[in-house]
Amino acid sequence: MNASAAHDDTFEAEALPQMDAVYRFALRLSKSEDRAQDLTQETFLRAYQNWEKYTQGTKVKSWLFTICRNLFLRTEERGKRHDEIVTGVADTDPRQISREATVFMAVRDRDPEGHFWREMVDARVLEAIDDLPDEFREAVILSDLEGLPYQEVAEIVDVPVGTVKSRLFRGRRILQEALYEYAVEEGIIGEPTAARIRNRGEASK
Amino acid sequence: MKWIHELRRLLRRSNRKISKEALAEAVTCEEAAERIFEWLDNELDPELEAKVGAHLETCARCYPFLVFEEAFQEAIAKVEQHETTPGELRDKIMQSLETEGFGSRSSSSD
Numbered sequence: 001m002n003a004s005a006a007h008d009d010t011f012e013a014e015a016l017p018q019m020d021a022v023y024r025f026a027l028r029l030s031k032s033e034d035r036a037q038d039l040t041q042e043t044f045l046r047a048y049q050n051w052e053k054y055t056q057g058t059k060v061k062s063w064l065f066t067i068c069r070n071l072f073l074r075t076e077e078r079g080k081r082h083d084e085i086v087t088g089v090a091d092t093d094p095r096q097i098s099r100e101a102t103v104f105m106a107v108r109d110r111d112p113e114g115h116f117w118r119e120m121v122d123a124r125v126l127e128a129i130d131d132l133p134d135e136f137r138e139a140v141i142l143s144d145l146e147g148l149p150y151q152e153v154a155e156i157v158d159v160p161v162g163t164v165k166s167r168l169f170r171g172r173r174i175l176q177e178a179l180y181e182y183a184v185e186e187g188i189i190g191e192p193t194a195a196r197i198r199n200r201g202e203a204s205k
Numbered sequence: 206m207k208w209i210h211e212l213r214r215l216l217r218r219s220n221r222k223i224s225k226e227a228l229a230e231a232v233t234c235e236e237a238a239e240r241i242f243e244w245l246d247n248e249l250d251p252e253l254e255a256k257v258g259a260h261l262e263t264c265a266r267c268y269p270f271l272v273f274e275e276a277f278q279e280a281i282a283k284v285e286q287h288e289t290t291p292g293e294l295r296d297k298i299m300q301s302l303e304t305e306g307f308g309s310r311s312s313s314s315d
């Protein structure tokens with residue numbers, strides 16, 4: 001077996017099995033099937049061309065995500081300018097955000113144990129994640145959907161760990177609020193003003 | 206995933222049988238609440254993890270908050286993304302890789 005055969009074999013064994021993961025990441029990132037397809041194809045092409053630069057032993061999924069994200073940002077910049085609105089958030093103390101538990105305060109009287117979270121349909125949660133602003137979205141995707149540790153998320157997104165924390169925590173709070181609103185709309189949890197109709201929310205368990 | 210968390214929690218619990226109260230008092234309610242996500246994500250260093258955990262699990266004020274946030278985290282963690290790479294895309298990718306030389310040199314290709 002020569003060097004290039006080994007090159008192809010490791011690529012096949014390590015990179016190719018991540019295709020679904022990369023495709024889903026591209027979908028969540030771009031919110032478009034067409035773009036996700038282009039991104040996935042381009043990611044694997046780049047990955048193959050640069051496979052010798054990939055350090056064996058590091059997480060291949062994170063490496064592919066990094067390539068995919070960079071491609072995504074490049075095409076983003078061509079289109080629209082990056083959201084300036086959220087840039088200030090990076091400097092917020094992440095611990096401050098943990099305290100903004102508004103949904104917890106709102107449902108304390110009706111569902112203090114948060115049973116309604118479990119009533120959420122996966123598709124609706126993913127939709128709410130897709131609706132998050134870019135910076136928060138990628139932190140939530142990588143941490144909560146992919147289960148990556150803060151350090152790995154920081155490397156993919158190329159920001160300090162503290163920034164990952166503040167984006168992730170703020171992202172989760174926004175997500176909680178969106179899902180809570182949805183739960184109220186759908187009658188999964190009672191209206192905030194009518195705390196006593198809690199039976200409606202509890203009955204479905 | 207859930208049972209791993211449960212196991213970790215049990216281990217934490219048994220590890221602190223002696224100084225549980227002392228540990229719990231090592232952080233304030235405010236500090237514990239601030240660290241709740243980091244604690245749930247298992248991202249705290251062991252010392253702080255023990256302190257924050259002891260507090261969250263034994264404090265009457267903080268425990269309900271922990272239960273609520275944990276329910277949220279668990280609900281999100283179990284969300285499954287069902288999308289798979291469309292067959293056509295997979296074929297396209299394999300073709301473009303082959304154009305780059307993939308497989309032509311591989312010993313396993315035939």
Ligand SMILES: [Zn+2]
Pocket residue numbers: 233234235237260264265266267268
């Ligand atoms: Zn407390």
